[in-house]
Amino acid sequence: MKKVELIVTLKPQVLDTQGEALNRAVHELDHDEINNIRVGKVLYFDIDETDDAKIDENVRQLSEKLFTNTVIETYSYKVLEEVSQ
Amino acid sequence: MKFAVIRFPGSNCDRDMLNAIVKAGGEAEYVDYRETTLSGFDGVLIPGGFSFGDYLRSGAMASVAPITAAIKEVAADNKPVLGVCNGFQILTEIGLLPGALIFNDTHTFISRNETLTITNNDTPFTSEYEEGETVVYPVAHGEGHYYCDDETYQQLVANNQIVLTYNDNPNGSRNDIAGIINENGNVLGMMPHPERALEALLGSDDGMRLFARMTEWEAEHDYIH
Numbered sequence: 001m002k003k004v005e006l007i008v009t010l011k012p013q014v015l016d017t018q019g020e021a022l023n024r025a026v027h028e029l030d031h032d033e034i035n036n037i038r039v040g041k042v043l044y045f046d047i048d049e050t051d052d053a054k055i056d057e058n059v060r061q062l063s064e065k066l067f068t069n070t071v072i073e074t075y076s077y078k079v080l081e082e083v084s085q
Numbered sequence: 086m087k088f089a090v091i092r093f094p095g096s097n098c099d100r101d102m103l104n105a106i107v108k109a110g111g112e113a114e115y116v117d118y119r120e121t122t123l124s125g126f127d128g129v130l131i132p133g134g135f136s137f138g139d140y141l142r143s144g145a146m147a148s149v150a151p152i153t154a155a156i157k158e159v160a161a162d163n164k165p166v167l168g169v170c171n172g173f174q175i176l177t178e179i180g181l182l183p184g185a186l187i188f189n190d191t192h193t194f195i196s197r198n199e200t201l202t203i204t205n206n207d208t209p210f211t212s213e214y215e216e217g218e219t220v221v222y223p224v225a226h227g228e229g230h231y232y233c234d235d236e237t238y239q240q241l242v243a244n245n246q247i248v249l250t251y252n253d254n255p256n257g258s259r260n261d262i263a264g265i266i267n268e269n270g271n272v273l274g275m276m277p278h279p280e281r282a283l284e285a286l287l288g289s290d291d292g293m294r295l296f297a298r299m300t301e302w303e304a305e306h307d308y309i310h
Binding site (some may be wrong): 017067 | 141142144148149177178183184185187188189190191192230232233234257
C-alpha cells in the first residue's frame with residue numbers, strides 16, 4: 001500500500017479568478033514581491049498497489065476520467081511513502 | 086414525446102424543467118441518477134442546480150453517475166438532449182459538448198435577466214426563433230464562463246455550433262458564448278435558463294418556443310446531419 005499525492009492545477013492559459021483575487025489581497029497586505037498566484041487542488045489517497053507501473057496506470061486513468069478535467073486542468077503526482085497496513 | 090428530467094442530488098431546477106416541457110405539450114417524468122436505463126424516453130432534460138454539491142468541479146461527480154451511460158445512448162440515438170446551467174456543465178464533463186465552464190471572471194455569482202441573441206436558428210431546438218433574434222432568459226450561475234481552446238473555437242464556428250450569445254457578456258465567456266450545440270445537432274447546452282422564461286407576466290416568455298419545438302422533434306429530422 002502506497003500513499004499518493006495528486007496535484008491538480010488549471011492550465012496556464014485558463015483564467016484563475018481565485019488566484020487573481022488572492023494576488024490583489026496579498027498586494028493590499030503590502031507584499032508586492034508576491035505575484036502570479038495560481039490556486040490548485042491536492043488529493044491524497046492510499047493505493048493498494050506496490051508496482052510502480054500499475055500505480056502509474058491507475059492514477060493516470062482515474063485522473064483523466066474523474067479527478068481532473070483535462071480541457072482546463074493538468075495534474076502531476078508523487079508516490080509518497082509505504083503505508084503500513 | 087416523453088422526456089426524462091434527470092434528478093441528481095443537488096439538482097434544483099428539476100421542477101421548473103418538468104413544468105416547462107409539460108406546459109409546452111410534452112410528457113415528462115423525473116428519473117433518478119441511480120437508474121441505468123432511459124428506455125421509453127424520447128429525450129432528456131438535464132436541469133440546473135448543484136449536482137453532488139459541485140464537489141471537485143461542477144458536473145464532475147454527475148459525469149460518473151450510473152445514469153450517465155444511458156444519457157450518452159439517448160444522444161447517440163439522435164434524440165434531443167438539453168442541458169441547462171449545471172446541465173450544460175455536466176454535458177461538457179461527460180464529453181457530449183466541447184469546452185468547459187469555469188468561474189465567472191468576476192468570481193461572483195450572477196442572478197439576473199440577460200439579453201441574448203439566437204445566433205443559429207437552423208437547429209431543431211431553435212427553429213421557432215428568427216436568426217439574430219433578441220431574447221431574454223434569466224441566468225443564475227457562479228461558473229458560467231465558457232472556455233475552449235482556439236482549435237475548438239474554430240470548429241464551433243465552422244460547424245455553426247454557437248446557438249446563443251450574450252449581448253452584454255456577464256461572465257467572461259469566450260466570444261460571448263452562452264449556448265452551443267453538438268456537431269450532430271441533437272445535444273444543446275446553455276447557461277441561461279429558458280425554463281424560467283415562460284410567462285410574460287414574470288418578465289419573459291422567450292423560453293417557451295424552445296420547449297414547444299422540442300415536443301415536435303421527429304426521429305428522422307432534416308436537421309440531423
